[in-house]
Amino acid sequence: MPPEDLLALLDSLGLDRHGAPDDVWHQVPDAMDEIAMKTLADRAAPLLARAGYRVDIDAGLFGGSAYRAARRPPPPPAAQARRTR
Incomplete structure (x- = not known):
């Protein structure tokens, strides 16, 4: 489950939480x-990509930075483990 602060950030950006x-x-x-x-x-x-989360965005919505962020490989597992502590 994602941390509440990340969920709150997405809420504040205007996304609907489900x-x-x-x-x-x-x-x-x-x-x-x-x-x-x-x-x-x-x-x-x-x-989201910088935080190590998978980003699923319809191809029609991609802009420049969203496309680059979604195509960037996730951080190595060691970096992800440090974030969850």
């Missing part, structure tokens, strides 16, 4: 127009 038992995800709100969706994806994807 959940099921043992699973939490954020989605772009349905009411957003295409430009706002691309801007939101561009802001959120690098934050």
Whole structure:
């Protein structure tokens, strides 16, 4: 489960939080127009990728920084382990 501070950050960016038992995800709100969706994806994807999380964004929403962040390999396991302590 992601840390609450990361979930709160995604909430503050304007993403809608959804959940099921043992699973939490954020989605772009349905009411957003295409430009706002691309801007939101561009802001959120690098934050998540740097934190070592998988980023799943529809190809139509990719902007420059979101595309680069999602394609960047995740940090090595040792770096991820330090983050969870």
